[in-house]
Amino acid sequence: MVTGYVYDSLFLEHDLPGHPENHRRLERVLRVLEQYHLLERLVPIPAVPLSQERLERVHSADYIARVGRICQQGGGHLDMDTYVRPGSYDAALLAAGGLVEATRAVLDGEVDNAFGLLRPPGHHAVRTRGMGFCLFNNVAIAARYALAERGLERVMIVDFDVHHGNGTQDEFEDDPAVLYLSTHQYPHYPGTGFWNETGRGEGEGSIVNVPLGGGVGDRGMARIFREIVEPVAWRFQPQLMLVSAGYDAHWDDPLAYMLLSVSGYTDIARMLYELAAEVCAGRLVFTLEGGYHLDALAYSVLNTFAILLGDEKWETVDPLGPSPHAERSVDEIIARVKQVHRLRE
Ligand SMILES: [Zn+2]
DSSP states (O other): OOOEEEOOGGSSSOTTTTTSSSSSHHHHHHHHHHTTTTTGEEEOOOOOOOHHHHTTTTTTTTHHHHHHHHTTOEEEEEESSOEEOTHHHHHHHHHHHHHHHHHHHHHHHHSEEEEESSSSSOOBBBBTBOOBBBOOOHHHHHHHHHHHOOSSEEEEEESSSSOHHHHHHHHHOOTTTTEEEEEEESOOOSSSOOOTTOOOOGGOOOOOEEEOOTTTTHHHHHIIIIIIIIHHHHHOOOOOOEEEOOOOTTTTTTTTTBBBBHHHHHHHHHHHHHHHHHHHOOOOEEEOOOOOOOHHHHHHHHHHHHHHHTTTOOOOOOTTTSSSSSOOOHHHHHHHHHTTOOOOO
């Protein structure tokens, strides 16, 4: 397989020392990819800054101008969690533009699949404001590009970040062209993503939320992918699969209470890779969202790239090992989501 990646040193300019979403996340990812000689096997996809037209498909002109103004004035905060520094506007435009380029490269057949190693992340950002460490909603912008400029009719977004992607759900909840499926801890930040949020109007049924109590680990998540994500994808028949890849459901991540391991994240990547091969000719684009334990993040991304490359001899590298805690059952939530979305046994 030919696998592309997007990275630019400008993504490091969005930075606040001491904040969990800082430049060291991407630095660690790059270092581990180099150490295991994977970077040299990947095709770099140059990021280009997003045009205003593409940005305004997802964000209001007022909000965009506000972010630009705060940067020019030396930085500040959009909310308690979400900082803006002088370089943040340009970094955010390049991140979103980079993911559009990755999507373009996959749709053009230049690469088979791709991963955007981007910052700032995007899935919490809504039309009129940024929140939850996110400035512009990268994955929503990429999906809108595929629909508006490439003529796609069905795009699926899978979001396995431990937090619910409220911004992405907001953007597409009345749009049947985009199926948004999220697994996340619940109740937890940002508070949305209960199973009864299923879309509105014409989009009814196109939002699939799998809210999970803390303590779900590798086995539970693998079952959720087999019993919910796969049948939902088969039914929807996407032409492209975008993945909001957050690694903050790792058992040692400081921001949540889920029990995934690096191996569990590798299994998720493998399931998505196989699923995309079956339902959408392998068109698969990952984008980085959260993940705040640097090694859990970096090694999960490393193994994911090996999967995307179709590397059959690859042995999962997991220096952190399995979760030391007991896993919670997912029987009840699987039954509930299957019932709500009328998925057969
Ligand atoms: Zn997150």
